[in-house]
Amino acid sequence: MMQSSGNKTLAGFTRRISLWLGVAVLLGGVGAVLLVLQLTVFARIVADLAFGQHALVAEMPALKWLVFFLVARGLLQWAADMAATQGSLRLISSLRSELLQHLFNVGPVGMASHTTGETVTALDAGLEGLEPYFAQYIPRAAMMVVLPFMILVTVLPLDGWSFLILACTGPLIPVFMALVGYRAQAIMDRQWTQLLLLGSSFLDALQGMTSLRLFGRARDAVAAVAGMADEYRCTTMSVMKVAFLTSAVLEFFASLSIALVAVVFGARLLEGRADFQSAFLVLLLAPEYFMPLRAFSASYHARQNATAAMAGISKLFALPSVATCHSNQPITEPLVSVRCENLSAGYEANRPVLSNVNCTFARGTLSLIMGESGAGKTTLVRLLLGLLSPVAGRIVAEDVHGAIHAHWQSSIGWVPQRPCLIHGTVAENLRLANPQADIESLRNVARQADALSFIEALPQGFDTPIGERGVCLSGGQVQRLALARVLLRNPQILILDEPTAHLDPVSEQCVAAAIARAALNRIVIVIAHRGAIINYARQVLRVHKGQVCSVPEMLEHAA
Template sequence: MEYSGDRSLAGLTRRMGLWLGVAVLLGGGAAVLLVLQLAVLARIVADLAFRGHAFGDEWHAVGLLLALLAGRAVLQWAADMVATEGSLRLTSALRAELLRHLFAVGPVGIAGQATGQMVTALGDGIAALEPYFAQYVPRAAMMVVVPLLVLAMVLHLDGWSFLILACTGPLVPVFMALVGYRAQAIMDRQWTQLLLLGSAFLDILQGMTTLRLFGRARDAVTAMAGMADEYRRTTMSVMKVAFLTSAVLEFFSSLSIALVAVVFGSRLLEGKADFQSAFLVLLLAPEYFMPLRAFSASYHARQNARAAMTGISRLFALPAASARPDTHDASTASLVSVTCENVTAGYGNGIPVLSDASCTFTRDVLTVVTGASGAGKTTLIRLLLGLLAPAHGRIIATDEQDVMPAHWRDRIGWLPQQPRLIHGTVAENLRLAAPTADMDTLRRVTAQADALSFIEALPQGFDTPIGERGARLSGGQVQRLALARVLLRNPQVLVLDEPTANLDPQGARRVAAAIARAAAGRIAIVIAHRPAMIAQAGQVLRIRDGQVRAVPHGLECAA
């Protein structure tokens, strides 16, 4: 079930609270062992240097020191592993939720979104959250736990050193925050440039043929190089701020440690402090600032995550289309008709594309829908597919038992104008519709789609690789193969969008004839303008001025 709670960084942090709690607990245990380790080390050095102990007298202390060192390493490793595991689980779940949400929004809802930006948000955007939860959040917690533990130990040993560390320590986060405020603005600009860079690169790839035909390929490469160089300069600006942040941290930590050393050194010379306490405090002082160093090293993860969440939240904010339940119809009777009753539909701009339109599609009748560009043909198809909800009216289906099944859209087979084929064999492309289909079934549907003859003429038949998007096939062969893939699902409603649009006359006639044969026993709806397709129609509907009207026989080509 999709999580529908708070998807801000704070909300996501609460979602993996258990993993973070365990990681912080293990890290706190490692910090306790660190303090004990330094205390044992200080005692060993004091015994050897000032108390006249031989090295053999310290074997037990050395063993304890090694045990504490190993225990600390194991606990810290476990803390890092727990935080990383929780981060990976969270980002994987978030990516799955975002994909499910985009599927719920549907192609109509995401039509206005840049493809490159969506891909970047799903890929680099969610990946940028992983170091935030695996490193930044645990280190932010340890930045509180370890200094408090060190301060408590130092307070027990020496009040002056406690006062110095307590005063200088808070200055580091304050100045880091002042520097980081500027870094966040630069990081936001860098993320925006990355989104634009991804979108521009995808646009250039998709329009490469057009750019070459118009002689603008070199200009596109130059523009792309300019955007990449701008992104490089912004990234270097981020790095400059990161180095400045580290410099601020190192300055104040070095100043604090130096003050502790000077104060303790003078007191040692005066005989007002013992060596073991002074040595232990000097060992603890760098560890007091070590969590701040680790936090500073991962601070850019927070900036990346905040910038990435802007794009991710924008995608989650897209309204989902009306969802259909996953249950299927109890009735197995075949559909006999699909009817649009007084349907009004549009896209939110206030002007309906279809206005009070009515039409009926019946079984065994091939219906061809025509109309000028922008008349509403695609809108009608989206309504039939359930990708767009009508503002008024309804679309119903009736089966042989005169029942109106609620989920009749599960029985639709859809063939777009430009079908997508994967980089694989003919059989692999067909089995996308039915992974368990045997070879006899593949032969039957390809014969029905008039594709069997050319498939068998290929070098390896059904095992022939066809290249990316069917690059090794002609346009007509791609259409017939895609039609066979749709028929493999045995749909009761067949919806096709301009299946002969980009074919030569001979290829258009073969595809049109194959569609006419496939329409037998089904409700077949085709958007088309080519005479070859219209000639096969049993019913021609024309969309004009938001209305759907039947074209009388003999006037089909004029439609």
């Protein structure tokens, strides 16, 4: 029941749930009709009892209709609110999935220009800020037109002066609300910017807590975050002041209009030129005439908040896709080689990081990539992982039958320099690669990664909680656990970034030996500068000034 659209604006999102909103407005319109009928019946009952000399028993049929209209209107209003809320929740859920999928397509390279705090704030507070806009603001904006129009139509044959007063004072309220809203929008934009800065600063302070404590700047960081929080609080109070001002403007004109209607009818009743039932009905309808405007005013800040939040969300949707999309199904045929043919890539136009790269990574061979910082090692790995699309050339993967596979990245296993471990047990961390893996499979991959001995030495073995980022483990244990996890997927291509960096000699030798064993029936590519892993490499490639060549070739050129 939700239309898909590529229009990433508030108007486009509104069209996607137009059916839900249409149902909400339709139910609200029927409820408005029942409200007018309810007040009409009530006015007739009061007039008959007060001036028609009717007994209460004679008004029982009318009282039953009054109760029916009251209950039916309540149920319709509840159903209208539920339809609008259901549509908005479905939309927000869909938008969150679409935005996450888009960010996956953008990849870490495309996300480098955005801070983590800004992205998290847009995904959390930004999307949640859109929900009141669709659930409250839009239905109330529609009812602000429907119900007053019906009341004006009802009042017109009853009294022309009351019709004229309501018709003139009603449109003034949205005009003054719009004037106040211009100022409120500027404040909401500033509030959203401050929220982004606050989220980014708080996250930076948490991530850099160790460095801040070592340099004695922890208190300064806390004071800076507290100052930003206080500025955000002050801006939020400014928004509340504007909201109160908007309500004051609304109440002033509503009270003035109702008072004018009451004075005009009161004078005419005293002169005997108006009947009680008509006057009473108009006085009952006059407050209801302004009720949708009150509800709209209460939700007007939802529009301003959504407009401010949409700026951050639109920035994320506008990021171009940099990563290569590939199938999640692994290749069943064994791959024998991955070739880079005339490969060129870069991050800015006319400024390539790699130029005309030609190299081959073969099955059963541990290939080592070396080079100074900034030479292009990371760019080459990003191309292999599919996180960056090449400017020119291609990467070809062949199987044992000589067939070329387009989605070979689905068979890659990746171990970064700083593996990510979640707060959970050893088994839960391993099962991130394969949730259905049994304990024997876990023991097998742990043995291959030379991690089984230290896992079994833990107090609860595979059920031992290890803490977020593996705080309870040493650096070598974290690397071996990450290697075991990636082996649980049984990848045909294994890529590792500095797997032995910052390890003691014993741990370094264990990790290097485990990687060498994994390379016996796989394509293994390792980024490293030094250490024991070099002794196991059968192919050493050096990246220098955007070019890739093997170390023997470099030695021959030097000779």
